[in-house]
Amino acid sequence: MKYIVVTSTYAPTSTAAPERSRPACAGQDPDIFFPDGDLGPTHPQITEAKQICARCPLLQSCLQDALERGEEHGVWGGLSTNERHELKARRVSGRLLEAA
Template sequence: MNRTSIVRTPYYGAVSTAAAPERPRAACADEDPELFFPIGDSGPALIQEEEAKAVCRRCPLMESCLQGALERGEAAGVWGGLSEKERRSLKRRAARNRAA
């Protein structure tokens, strides 16, 4: 008998473990979520942001995480290795390229 369970992830909603048994695990899964939401934009917040980005850089899901954040319009936090400001800049650049 095969057992199937449903796992809730913050990025992908409900995922059946039977459908994706080899799915890589997000590097942030074992981190404190607060790490990815620094308060402020100087001093300790910048250090915290860099620590969050370091977690992202070692994650096998970094690109899909960033894509999901862009699609959902995530306004806060570090997602897919980019800060709030970096994601806004990326969106502006993409909009300019589409308009050109």
């Protein structure tokens, strides 16, 4: 079974902190965000997860944290596994071009 780990980055630590937003994925079935296998970007499960992410107030921080943690599977920050790998590859190639 897969879980979305709720941390202070993704959810408020108490009800006394109303300035912190809750992630749109809170309370959703985590399996939506972890499709079986590499099913492509048009797979309905990935599309559903991305629609949930699109309305999330923490979209950017979720994506940044997923990239920093090296999340290998699932939809994080509105990007699928393949999209995050492509983003990482573009960042690395951009750094290599700057260094040359």
